[in-house]
Amino acid sequence: MNENIDNVVALADICKVLQGKNVDKKKTNEKKHGLPVVVGASDLIQGRFVPSRWCYEKLNLPTLTEKGDILVSVVGTIGKMAVNTEGTAILTKHVCALRPKEGVSRQYLMAVVSRLLLDAIPDTTDEVVLGFQNKVDIDVLKKIRFTLPALFIQEWLVSRLTSIATMILAYKGKKEDFLSCEGIISVIEQERKEQRVHMRKLSEKLGKIADMLGNLPPDSDTLKMIDEARSAYSRLLKIQ
Numbered sequence: 001m002n003e004n005i006d007n008v009v010a011l012a013d014i015c016k017v018l019q020g021k022n023v024d025k026k027k028t029n030e031k032k033h034g035l036p037v038v039v040g041a042s043d044l045i046q047g048r049f050v051p052s053r054w055c056y057e058k059l060n061l062p063t064l065t066e067k068g069d070i071l072v073s074v075v076g077t078i079g080k081m082a083v084n085t086e087g088t089a090i091l092t093k094h095v096c097a098l099r100p101k102e103g104v105s106r107q108y109l110m111a112v113v114s115r116l117l118l119d120a121i122p123d124t125t126d127e128v129v130l131g132f133q134n135k136v137d138i139d140v141l142k143k144i145r146f147t148l149p150a151l152f153i154q155e156w157l158v159s160r161l162t163s164i165a166t167m168i169l170a171y172k173g174k175k176e177d178f179l180s181c182e183g184i185i186s187v188i189e190q191e192r193k194e195q196r197v198h199m200r201k202l203s204e205k206l207g208k209i210a211d212m213l214g215n216l217p218p219d220s221d222t223l224k225m226i227d228e229a230r231s232a233y234s235r236l237l238k239i240q
Helices: 106-119 138-143 151-172 175-179 181-212 221-238
Strands: 008-010 015-019 035-038 047-049 053-055 070-073 081-083 089-091 095-100 145-147
Touching: 015 138, 070 106, 081 106, 089 095, 095 106, 106 138, 106 151, 106 221, 151 181, 175 181, 181 221
Parallel strands: 035 089, 047 081
Antiparallel strands: 008 145, 015 095, 035 053, 070 081, 070 095
16 A cells, blocks of 8 residues: 555545345345345444345345445435444445455545545435435445545544544533443434534525525525535435
8 A cells, every 4th residue: 555645546446336236125034044135224233234134046146245344325324334244245226335455444434435425425405305316326436536545544544533523422421421332322323413403404594595695696606605505514414
C-alpha cells in the first residue's frame, strides 16, 4: 500500500464491491437448510449479520459474501452496516458486500463509506421516498474517490472520529450506561434520533423560507443555496 498520506483512490480500487440478485422467497426457508441469505437491512443487527432465511436450491451464478466482508444495505433502508461473521452466504440486491484488500482498515472503510453513500444517492429534496425507490447507485459508489493513507494513519483517523462520539457519550450518557453494550447502543441511537429530528426541522424551515422568497428568480443564488442545503439534509435523512 502506498505510504503517501494523500494516496487518493476509488472505492473499487481498494476493495471488492459485490451485489447480488433478488432471490425468490419460495426458494428460501427458515429451517436453516442450505446457505444463509442476506435478505436485507433487517438481517444486519448491531454490527453483525444475523440470517433469517436460508436457500438450498441451486441458483444461477449467485453472488456470495464471505466471512469478514462489510455488509451495507443499499435498497430501501440505506446505510445500515454489519460485518459478516457467519461465513459464506448468498447476497441479494438489497445489500452489497465490501471485501477490503490488504492494508485497508475495516473500521476506516466503514467510516468512509458511511459518508460516500451520500454521494451515491439520487439528488432530491423529497424526504419521503417510499420503499425500494430509495436506493444507492452502486456504479457511482465504486467510482467515488477518497484518501487512503498508510494503515496506521487510517487507524489514527478512526480513533479521532471515535473521540467525537465519546464526547457525546460523556455528555449525554450516564456512568451505568457503560456497564453494558445495550446501554452504550441506547445512548448512541437516541443521539442519532435527535439529530435526525433536528435535520428534518431545519429542512422544513428552509422550505418555508424558500416559499416566502417566491418572488425571486428560480436561478437566484439564495434559492440555489437553500435548495442545495435541503438536498443535503434529504440525503442525510435517507441514511439509517
